Structures are given as C-alpha cells and as structure tokens.
Amino acid sequence: MKYAVFTNSIKNNLEIMSKNSIKSIFTILMLSLVVFSCKKDDKTPTPSNPDGNTPPPNEEELITTIVLTFTDTTGIVAPFTVTFADPDGDGGNAPTIHEEIHLDSNKYYNVTIQFLDESKTPAEDITQEVVAEANEHLICYNLSGANLSITRTDSDGTYELGVHSFWSTGLPSSGTVTVVLKHQPGIKDGTCAPGDTDVEVVFDFHIH
Amino acid sequence: MLNKSLFFVLVIVSSQLKVFAQQINCNITLSGKVIDEHDNSPLMFATIYIKELERGAVSDEKGNYLIENLCPGTYTLVCNHLGCDELTEIITITKSVKHNFYPEHHTEELQSFSLIEDAFVEEKTVPKKELSIRELNQSRGKSLGESLKSIPGVTSLNTGNNVSKPVIHGLHSDRVLILNNGIRQEGQQWGSEHAPEIDPFIAKNISVIKGAESIRYGANAIAGVVLVEPHQLRDSAGINGELNTVGASNGKSGVASAMLEGNIGKLKGLSWRVQGTTKQSGNIHTPDYFMKNTGVKEQNFSWALGFNQPKYGLELFYSQFNSDIGIFSAAHIGNLTDLKKAIASDVPLELTDFTYDIDRPFQHIEHELFKAKAYWFTGDAGKLNLVYARQYNYRSEYDKHRPRKDSLAALNLPELQFTITTHTGDLIWEQNRVKSFKSIVGVSAINQANTISGRQFIPAFVKYGYGAFFIEKWRSDNAKLELEAGIRYDYIYQQAYVWKNKQWNSPEFEYQNYTASIGAIYKLTSYFTIRANIGSAWRPPSVSELFSDGLHHGAAAVEYGDTNLVAENAYNSTLSLEYAKDKLVIQAEGYYNFINNFIYLAPTLPATLTIRGAFPTFNYKQVDAVLKGLDFKASYKLMKNLTWTGKAAVLRAFNQQTKDWLVGMPADRLENGLTLELPKLKTLQEAYLGISIGNVFTQTRVPANSDYTNPPAGYTLLNVQTGIKIPIANQKIAVDFEINNLLNTTYRDYLNRFRYFADEMGRNYSIKINIPFNLNSKK
Numbered sequence: 001m002k003y004a005v006f007t008n009s010i011k012n013n014l015e016i017m018s019k020n021s022i023k024s025i026f027t028i029l030m031l032s033l034v035v036f037s038c039k040k041d042d043k044t045p046t047p048s049n050p051d052g053n054t055p056p057p058n059e060e061e062l063i064t065t066i067v068l069t070f071t072d073t074t075g076i077v078a079p080f081t082v083t084f085a086d087p088d089g090d091g092g093n094a095p096t097i098h099e100e101i102h103l104d105s106n107k108y109y110n111v112t113i114q115f116l117d118e119s120k121t122p123a124e125d126i127t128q129e130v131v132a133e134a135n136e137h138l139i140c141y142n143l144s145g146a147n148l149s150i151t152r153t154d155s156d157g158t159y160e161l162g163v164h165s166f167w168s169t170g171l172p173s174s175g176t177v178t179v180v181l182k183h184q185p186g187i188k189d190g191t192c193a194p195g196d197t198d199v200e201v202v203f204d205f206h207i208h
Numbered sequence: 209m210l211n212k213s214l215f216f217v218l219v220i221v222s223s224q225l226k227v228f229a230q231q232i233n234c235n236i237t238l239s240g241k242v243i244d245e246h247d248n249s250p251l252m253f254a255t256i257y258i259k260e261l262e263r264g265a266v267s268d269e270k271g272n273y274l275i276e277n278l279c280p281g282t283y284t285l286v287c288n289h290l291g292c293d294e295l296t297e298i299i300t301i302t303k304s305v306k307h308n309f310y311p312e313h314h315t316e317e318l319q320s321f322s323l324i325e326d327a328f329v330e331e332k333t334v335p336k337k338e339l340s341i342r343e344l345n346q347s348r349g350k351s352l353g354e355s356l357k358s359i360p361g362v363t364s365l366n367t368g369n370n371v372s373k374p375v376i377h378g379l380h381s382d383r384v385l386i387l388n389n390g391i392r393q394e395g396q397q398w399g400s401e402h403a404p405e406i407d408p409f410i411a412k413n414i415s416v417i418k419g420a421e422s423i424r425y426g427a428n429a430i431a432g433v434v435l436v437e438p439h440q441l442r443d444s445a446g447i448n449g450e451l452n453t454v455g456a457s458n459g460k461s462g463v464a465s466a467m468l469e470g471n472i473g474k475l476k477g478l479s480w481r482v483q484g485t486t487k488q489s490g491n492i493h494t495p496d497y498f499m500k501n502t503g504v505k506e507q508n509f510s511w512a513l514g515f516n517q518p519k520y521g522l523e524l525f526y527s528q529f530n531s532d533i534g535i536f537s538a539a540h541i542g543n544l545t546d547l548k549k550a551i552a553s554d555v556p557l558e559l560t561d562f563t564y565d566i567d568r569p570f571q572h573i574e575h576e577l578f579k580a581k582a583y584w585f586t587g588d589a590g591k592l593n594l595v596y597a598r599q600y601n602y603r604s605e606y607d608k609h610r611p612r613k614d615s616l617a618a619l620n621l622p623e624l625q626f627t628i629t630t631h632t633g634d635l636i637w638e639q640n641r642v643k644s645f646k647s648i649v650g651v652s653a654i655n656q657a658n659t660i661s662g663r664q665f666i667p668a669f670v671k672y673g674y675g676a677f678f679i680e681k682w683r684s685d686n687a688k689l690e691l692e693a694g695i696r697y698d699y700i701y702q703q704a705y706v707w708k709n710k711q712w713n714s715p716e717f718e719y720q721n722y723t724a725s726i727g728a729i730y731k732l733t734s735y736f737t738i739r740a741n742i743g744s745a746w747r748p749p750s751v752s753e754l755f756s757d758g759l760h761h762g763a764a765a766v767e768y769g770d771t772n773l774v775a776e777n778a779y780n781s782t783l784s785l786e787y788a789k790d791k792l793v794i795q796a797e798g799y800y801n802f803i804n805n806f807i808y809l810a811p812t813l814p815a816t817l818t819i820r821g822a823f824p825t826f827n828y829k830q831v832d833a834v835l836k837g838l839d840f841k842a843s844y845k846l847m848k849n850l851t852w853t854g855k856a857a858v859l860r861a862f863n864q865q866t867k868d869w870l871v872g873m874p875a876d877r878l879e880n881g882l883t884l885e886l887p888k889l890k891t892l893q894e895a896y897l898g899i900s901i902g903n904v905f906t907q908t909r910v911p912a913n914s915d916y917t918n919p920p921a922g923y924t925l926l927n928v929q930t931g932i933k934i935p936i937a938n939q940k941i942a943v944d945f946e947i948n949n950l951l952n953t954t955y956r957d958y959l960n961r962f963r964y965f966a967d968e969m970g971r972n973y974s975i976k977i978n979i980p981f982n983l984n985s986k987k
Contacts, residue, residue, distance in 0.1 A: 036314075057430055086819050088709065092708070092757060185610070200545065201819060
C-alpha cells in the first residue's frame with residue numbers, strides 16, 4: 001500500500017509537470033547545453049612550447065641536499081661538512097655527492113644538519129621550515145656497527161627535534177648512520193615510527 | 209508451464225528446420241524484440257507463434273526472438289507474455305524482416321508495429337559478451353570495472369575498493385577501448401590507478417566485443433572494446449522514468465539515481481531524457497578493521513535530446529561525472545623501508561573508525577562529454593552518421609603529504625593535475641544489406657591536448673590523428689554461414705613538452721599502422737554455432753610508457769619510461785562454440801594472442817638511491833608475449849525452476865624473450881551458482897533465490913623476484929542474492945537483496961594494488977530498489 005501511495009504521488013506530480021512544464025523543461029535543457037558545455041574552457045590551455053627558462057607551474061617542494069656540519073668541541077680540528085646531494089630530485093640522474101663521515105676516536109662533536117632544495121635558484125634552505133614546524137618533525141640517527149653515540153640536543157618544547165645533535169666517538173671502528181627526517185603532523189610521539197619519511201640517507205662512517 | 213511450452217516450441221522448431229533447410233527459397237528470417245510498452249524494457253520468455261506453421265520462438269533475456277527458415281507468405285503472428293494481453297498481427301513477408309512487439313496491459317492502447325527492412329540480428333564472429341538484465345541489475349551501484357566482472361574472461365585491476373579498471377584477458381588500461389554512448393572514452397586511461405570516468409547508471413546495456421566489429425571504434429583495442437550503451441530514446445508520446453536506489457552496509461553507502469524521459473507528441477519525433485546519480489560511501493570494513501580514508505563521493509548528470517524523422521535525425525548527449533575518491537592512507541608509504549614494514553604487518557599501520565570524510569590522499573576527477581550526432585537515410589542504400597564529441601577530463605591527485613610551507617599548505621592544491629581535452633569526429637556510412645552483403649565504411653579524426661601542473665610525472669602533450677575503416681559482412685542465403693572482414697588505417701602524431709634538466713624539450717612522435725580482422729560464423733544447427741576470428745591490432749606507446757621519470761608516489765617505485773619504445777602489435781585468434789538446446793546452454797571461447805613488442809614494467813636492479821631512501825626501480829621494456837586462455841560459461845536446468853550456472857576463466861601469459869611468465873596477470877577462476885525461480889506468489893512476480901560460490905586460485909605463474917612479496921593465496925567467496933518484483937500501478941518495482949562475502953572471509957587479491965597493505969572488503973549486505981514509472985496520458 002505504501003508503495004502504491006508513493007508511486008501515485010510521483011505519478012501525479014509528474015503528470016502535472018508534463019502538462020504544464022514541457023516548455024520549461026526545454027528551456028532548462030537548452031540552458032544547460034549552453035552552460036555546462038562551456039563550463040571549463042578556462043581551465044584548458046593548449047600546451048605550447050614554453051619559454052626556455054620558465055619552469056612548469058606549481059613545481060613541488062623538494063629536498064635535494066643534506067649537509068652535516070661537524071664542530072670539534074675542543075676546537076682543535078676546524079669545522080667540516082659531510083654532504084649528500086641529488087640536485088635533480090628523485091629519479092633522473094643519480095645522486096652527485098654522497099660523502100663518508102670520518103671522525104677521530106674518543107672525541108666529541110656538535111653536529112648541525114641542513115636540508116636544502118638546490119633544484120631552485122637560489123637554493124632554498126628547508127631547515128628553517130623544519131625548525132618552524134618543529135612539533136611536526138623529527139630527525140632520527142639510526143646507528144649500526146660502531147663505537148659512536150648520538151644525542152639530540154634541541155627540542156620542540158615537548159619532544160626532541162634533532163637539527164642539533166651531540167656525537168661522541170669511542171675506539172676506531174666503522175659502520176653506518178642512517179639519517180631520517182620524519183614528517184609527523186599531529187602524530188609526533190618522540191619516536192621515529194609514525195609519519196612519512198621525507199629524508200632517509202645512509203652515510204658510511206669511519207672512526208680513526 | 210512455461211518450461212514445457214518452451215521445450216515444446218524448441219522441439220517444433222528443430223523438427224521443422226530439418227524440413228525447411230532443404231528448401232532453398234524458404235530461408236527468410238523473422239526477428240525482432242519484444243518490448244514492454246510502458247518502460248521500453250525488453251521482455252523475456254514471450255512466445256511468438258506463427259499460427260499457420262504451428263511453430264514459433266521464445267524471446268531471450270534481451271527480448272530478442274528469432275524465427276528462421278520461413279517461406280514467403282502471409283502469416284498470423286501471436287505474441288504472448290505473462291501478464292500481458294495476447295497480441296495478434298498479420299504480416300506479409302517476402303524477405304527477412306525485423307518485427308517488434310509491444311505487448312501492453314491495456315488492449316485499447318495497442319501500438320502498431322514497425323517493419324524495418326532487413327534488420328536481421330547482427331551477429332559477430334567473436335561472441336558479444338554482455339551483462340544479462342539480472343546481472344546488470346545486481347551490479348547497480350557498483351563501478352563500471354566491478355560491473356563487468358560477471359563476464360567470464362573479464363576481471364578488474366583494483367587500487368583499493370574504489371578504483372577499478374576492467375581487465376580483459378589479462379590486458380587493461382590503454383589496451384581496452386571504452387565506448388561511452390558511442391564515444392571513445394578519452395581520459396587518463398594510461399594510469400593503472402585511474403578508473404573509467406563513467407556512470408554505469410547511464411547504461412541499459414554493458415558488453416564486451418572483439419573482432420571485426422570492434423575495429424570501427426579505433427586502434428588500441430588489443431584486448432577488446434567495452435560498450436556502455438543507453439537505450440534508445442522514447443519513440444512514442446509520453447513520459448516515463450526510473451528511480452534506482454542502492455544501500456549497502458559495508459561503507460554505509462547510499463546511491464540514488466533517477467531518470468526521466470519523454471517524447472513530445474505534438475512535435476513528432478522529439479524526445480528527451482535527463483538522468484542523474486549521486487553516491488556516497490564511507491570507510492570500508494574488512495573482516496577485522498576499517499580501512500582509513502576509503503570513502504567515495506560521486507555526482508553524475510546527463511541529458512539527451514533526440515529529433516528523429518523518417519529521413520534524418522539529430523541527437524545531442526551531454527554527461528558529467530564528478531568524483532572524490534579517498535585513497536587508503538596506509539598504502540601511501542614513504543620508501544622501501546616503509547613498504548617492507550607495511551608488508552610485514554598483518555594489519556595496516558594506520559587504523560581508524562568509520563567516517564564519510566575523505567582526507568588526503570585522494571583523487572578528484574571530473575569528466576564531461578558532449579556529443580552531437582546527425583544521421584540521414586541515404587535512400588534505400590543505407591544510413592550516414594556524422595558524430596562530433598568533445599570530452600574534458602580533469603584529474604587531480606592530492607598526496608598524503610601536505611606541503612611543508614604553511615602558506616602553500618593553506619592553498620590545499622593537488623600535487624598532481626592533468627587536464628585533457630579531446631575533440632573527435634566520425635563520419636560513418638552503414639550500408640543496408642544488398643543481397644548477401646552489408647558494409648560499413650567510415651573516417652574519424654581526433655585532436656587532443658593534455659596539460660599538467662604540479663609534480664612532473666607525465667609531460668603535457670598534444671595529439672592529432674585520423675583513421676579510416678571498412679567492414680564488409682556476407683551472409684549465405686540459408687543464413688548458416690556468415691563472414692565478416694574489416695580493415696582500418698590510423699595515423700597518430702604526438703608531441704610532448706618535457707621539463708628536464710631545467711630545460712624544455714618537445715620531442716615529436718608519429719605512428720601509423722593497419723588493423724585488420726576476418727572471421728566466420730557457422731550455424732551447424734539451430735542450437736550449435738561455431739565462430740572463428742583472426743585479427744591484428746596495434747597501439748602506440750602511451751605517454752607514461754615513454755616519459756615516466758621518477759618516483760611514483762603511492763606505488764613506492766621509481767619508474768623510467770623509454771622514448772625509444774615502438775608500437776605494440778597484436779595478432780589475435782579466437783574460436784568459440786555455443787550450444788543451446790533444451791536444458792543446457794554452453795558458451796566456450798578459446799583465444800591465442802601474440803603481442804609483438806608488448807610493453808610492460810620490468811623490475812631493474814639496483815634500487816634507485818634517493819634522498820628519501822632506496823626505491824625499487826622499474827623500467828618500461830618491450831618483449832614478445834603470448835597470452836592464451838579459455839573462457840567458459842554454462843547453465844543447466846536441473847529442475848523446472850532450478851538452474852545451475854558455471855563460469856571459468858583460465859589465462860596463461862608468457863614472456864617469449866625470457867621464457868618466463870608475465871607479471872600482473874589474473875589468476876584462474878571458477879564460479880558456480882544455483883538460481884531458484886520461485887512461483888508467483890499472489891501478485892509478487894519473478895522472485896528468485898540465488899547462491900554463488902566464487903573460487904580464485906593462487907597466482908603461481910609469476911616471474912621470480914618481480915614483486916615485493918608472493919602473490920596472495922587463493923580464496924573462496926560465498927554470495928547470496930534474492931529478488932522480487934512487486935506490481936504496483938501497472939509498474940513492476942524490483943527489489944533485490946544481496947549478501948556478498950557471506951562468510952566474512954579474510955582474503956587479498958593479486959590484482960589489487962593494495963594487496964600489500966590490507967585485506968579485501970568483508971561481508972556486505974546490499975539492497976537495490978528499482979522503481980519504473982510511466983506517465984502516459986490515457987487516451
């Protein structure tokens with residue numbers, strides 16, 4: 001019964017419509033032909049060979065380069081840097097610089113990390129963004145096979161950040177350190193697990 | 209009752225055939241459709257009986273009937289259908305004719321029938337595989353890719369639950385042409401995570417075709433052509449419509465689709481239709497957990513306008529498809545380390561509760577189609593069609609990652625945008641059958657421009673092309689043998705605009721080639737048909753295959769295209785057998801396809817080192833490949849109302865160069881179903897109860913070290929369906945209820961790109977209601 005009432009009411013409505021509004025249906029149809037068919041023409045530029053130097057619009061943010069700056073706490077050895085660089089971004093050409101870390105045994109180093117986008121001219125310093133959004137970022141230093149310990153020395157107020165760190169070496173040995181930049185918006189808990197990986201570079205290191 | 213009379217008719221038909229087959233002059237065919245006057249839906253199980261000859265036929269699921277081997281003469285035709293009054297027509301036939309019946313509930317409104325000269329049911333040398341009406345109804349609310357899966361040999365390549373691409377005999381994307389209302393779909397088809405931008409509610413018929421018929425639609429159709437066809441606009445005065453609603457428990461999804469169409473009696477031949485669909489679904493639940501960010505929103509709209517005159521006609525069609533598709537968050541991973549972690553974990557690394565909200569990562573897709581078609585009947589000789597279409601496709605992909613800069617993040621821009629605009633024109637002349645011959649000839653042209661913004665994954669490009677084709681069909685006088693042959697030439701010019709090493713490059717590409725097909729149909733008896741077809745097809749490499757250069761986010765892979773790739777050439781052969789007699793129906797199709805320069809993504813060592821870590825690396829390569837297989841479908845009436853249906857699909861895909869299997873091919877599968885047609889209960893009609901068991905085997909035929917992990921184990925799914933038709937006010941409201949994955953089985957599928965991260969959908973209850981309505985003013 002319910003169905004019958006339902007269909008009948010549809011029927012009545014449409015019957016009224018069919019009698020009175022055929023003209024208006026047509027008007028709507030013709031209008032929609034005009035309106036909808038041209039709706040998005042403004043979004044469709046024809047590709048053409050653009051100006052030789054103009055990069056494509058809305059190019060994404062990239063990190064192409066990591067620079068680790070080592071400062072001997074005793075001041076005996078002059079500060080030095082270790083770099084990883086892949087200036088054309090993921091894929092394309094292979095990374096152009098991938099240096100090893102050479103440290104002296106039984107020493108202490110203050111280390112600062114820098115993230116750069118060298119695909120832009122001039123190069124963009126991404127580190128500032130990481131620091132500005134410290135509560136969404138974490139830099140992890142994962143060690144394997146070494147007489148080395150690394151401690152983060154800065155913080156976002158709640159959790160550590162890792163742009164600045166303190167490295168202490170033991171007896172001569174070799175191993176790797178994996179530097180990871182995690183983007184953890186709203187999910188930062190002080191550990192490396194959550195979030196997306198923005199940077200993950202493995203450096204070989206040697207303690208002499 | 210019905211079965212008995214059906215059997216009786218078949219016996220009469222077959223016994224009569226033996227007599228008539230020997231008389232050379234008596235080979236006239238009477239065919240046509242039995243159509244419900246109210247809603248234009250085809251009527252199955254209508255009996256058409258020739259009084260004088262005491263023989264006849266029964267209409268099939270599509271309402272088609274066929275009476276063969278008639279002598280010229282005047283006959284009294286009686287059409288009977290359950291619930292309709294008997295129709296009696298007297299016609300004189302001198303040659304094969306099409307005669308449609310429009311049974312009606314009120315005798316005073318009987319329509320005059322139409323006689324169309326020689327509209328013999330067009331046969332194809334590769335069987336047209338289409339969704340039956342019940343299959344189409346059951347697939348309501350699903351995406352096009354999912355709807356097609358009930359056709360044997362058709363599977364789908366999924367990215368989660370929401371992105372589903374049809375895979376025909378192991379091939380997909382650019383190798384499958386999709387025709388939306390006669391227009392070749394031009395979106396971003398190259399992407400394996402780009403679903404066809406089509407609202408399946410537009411369709412009254414969804415089918416897959418191969419063979420000579422398919423070459424009229426263009427090159428590229430190496431795997432076949434998917435036809436999505438709305439039914440004809442109303443040809444008699446009045447207004448009718450249809451309301452479809454679907455509700456499903458998993459994802460708490462709701463779909464509503466409405467259609468209204470009419471024909472204006474005063475302006476003879478002017479008809480119209482408007483249609484719209486809205487869909488919303490939230491997070492999908494596997495047997496054990498919700499999948500984060502797997503909602504979908506979709507809004508579609510279309511209208512059509514037709515002006516049909518005896519000599520000419522004009523049709524306009526416009527459709528719009530808009531969707532937001534959430535991409536499962538836990539599948540958007542950082543690098544190889546993250547991927548290994550995700551694979552090692554039994555449950556996704558990110559879990560959530562139910563929500564309809566769609567967050568990053570997601571895709572926003574818009575597709576617009578405008579079509580104008582004009583036709584003229586060129587005297588008795590044939591029909592000339594002129595078709596113009598414009599398609600606009602906008603695809604934007606939002607990464608999980610927001611930009612680091614707050615100012616940029618606030619704009620909430622997509623990281624990847626493609627805008628493709630396509631203009632196509634076709635001029636086709638369809639010749640009426642002259643004696644035994646019938647031909648179709650046509651030319652087509654395409655102009656396409658793709659612009660991009662955001663991350664450089666594929667470049668912007670322009671494309672021009674033109675083509676010409678010719679199809680000839682021949683039928684023997686006794687209609688037992690039919691031959692068809694077709695040839696097509698295509699020229700394609702493409703120029704890409706690539707930003708690399710801080711410079712623009714604009715390489716040009718030109719391709720040209722022929723497509724050819726030849727096939728035969730032989731009707732051994734009225735119930736046994738053999739079809740054979742051999743053909744060639746080709747396609748130029750797609751932009752992604754030529755130019756991919758870099759990280760494919762979400763796939764966690766670095767992919768490199770190769771600008772030296774050449775066109776793929778395929779040589780296909782198909783042999784199919786159809787047997788339909790008494791209680792048994794069998795359709796079997798075997799195919800052997802050789803593809804020269806088959807393009808695929810080959811894993812390459814070593815992994816690519818990036819600042820985000822190591823990524824597995826893939827290069828687009830070309831090899832010679834062989835794909836062979838068997839599709840099988842059968843049904844048997846076990847009892848009066850109980851039918852068994854079985855389907856099977858087997859595929860073997862081989863890389864000829866490395867003598868190894870091809871990666872990413874569907875596993876063998878099997879489906880068994882039982883359907884019980886229930887007797888009429890008071891006014892309730894066509895009630896049925898169905899159960900089906902689907903088995904998908906483990907894909908063991910994969911090359912070693914081609915994947916991050918082994919293909920998932922095979923699985924068995926149990927589904928049950930039931931439905932009924934409720935007659936109300938001269939309409940039949942159809943209610944279908946279905947439970948998919950009844951046992952809540954936990955499984956993963958090899959052809960789902962998210963198989964590394966999560967299980968497939970758990971148990972899902974869905975209800976579908978179809979309400980046709982009719983506003984014919986009573987005379």
